[in-house]
């Protein structure tokens with residue numbers, strides 16, 4: 001996240017948008033967030049902006065990315081991409097960062113205070129970049145994530161003692177990184193001298209390659225093997241990378257033997273990561289594996305409420321309900337939707353209603369609809385898998401090679417959609433709700449007894465929920 005400032009080039013597009021913003025936002029907001037942004041690069045496809053520090057990058061990305069992008073596109077009259085990176089040349093970045101964190105705290109009381117003095121441990125971890133908002137207080141607990149939250153909290157309270165390693169897995173945008181940052185924040189608050197490293201697998205890999213190229217592998221090893229807590233995000237990226245797997249294997253062993261805490265995140269269970277050495281898979285399974293499932297409606301509503309509250313955004317119930325109902329696939333997308341609504345509300349100052357929100361979020365809702373699991377998609381998937389005709393899903397025919405797949409499809413409809421038993425029965429050729437209950441029980445029983453069936457159902461479920469359905 002670093003970039004070079006190029007003072008001599010005139011970036012017209014950004015100048016136009018920036019001056020627009022100076023009129024749109026209150027002075028203090030403009031001065032804190034927009035004035036320090038500099039254009040580092042402008043091409044036909046998009047622009048790169050430099051912000052003075054990591055905190056500002058995260059804040060801009062979280063709050064203003066959509067808005068700036070839309071303004072840029074309007075000004076350019078074409079589609080433009082926007083990236084925001086740290087601008088290394090900006091002077092006095094630390095002073096500004098403190099001021100920005102203070103401003104952010106006023107806007108959202110959840111943001112932790114800026115550090116006042118640097119402890120020895122902090123000086124040991126110049127690269128520890130954590131999103132200040134990713135703490136336990138801001139994490140909404142629901143049925144899909146309560147196990148992962150509880151395990152993370154236990155690890156944060158007794159690092160190296162509760163579960164080691166802690167392995168968090170689940171689909172994108174469901175809070176794995178949030179929980180890892182929360183563990184780090186919690187430990188830093190209760191034991192400020194703890195040496196903590198948080199790194200993505202990609203960064204870990206790149207640093208290792210660079211260390212080899214620059215003959216500094218010893219320093220690399222010190223950085224990751226002399227910590228008390230090592231958090232590595234997106235560990236599934238180790239797949240197929242033999243050399244880094246070897247390196248990580250030794251890092252893991254050294255930390256584990258000294259009872260140092262290891263926390264890993266992945267988009268799938270360790271055993272399902274392709275081309276991962278079995279000795280690593282078994283180590284990842286030594287501790288505790290907690291999965292995170294997409295939030296149910298109540299949790300989504302609670303998340304939207306909390307985020308709106310943190311943004312000082314007072315939205316009518318009908319809009320909160322609309323967002324929870326219609327944006328469900330991942331929390332990151334929910335945040336995107338809310339930020340866009342917030343940006344609109346701040347600019348327009350007019351009363352928001354569900355219709356406006358629906359228009360405003362057209363693309364997000366369209367994406368959602370594409371990825372939403374429907375009974376029709378389930379029927380199609382199950383009949384394709386079992387080489388049946390789609391019409392077999394709704395027919396009255398009952399030979400076992402048709403009846404059981406149909407029961408699987410009913411079971412998946414029950415688990416993956418929010419339709420009632422009767423609605424599901426209707427969609428399967430007008431069957432009654434008792435037939436659906438019976439189908440669900442049958443499938444559950446057989447799954448318990450027959451591993452092949454259970455694997456098939458899990459496979460279908462994964463295919464349907466990973467957007468490949």
Ligand SMILES: Nc1ncnc2c1ncn2[C@@H]1O[C@H](COP(=O)(O)OP(=O)(O)OP(=O)(O)O)[C@@H](O)[C@H]1O
Pocket residue numbers: 134138139140141145170171172173174175176177178179267303331332335
């Ligand atoms: N339960 C929750 N409560 C509050 N915020 C949440 C919750 N779950 C996720 N979020 C928010 O959703 C966004 C996406 O979460 P996060 O980055 O942790 O996802 P992830 O699982 O690590 O995704 P990826 O696999 O793509 O890295 C973050 O801003 C995070 O704060």
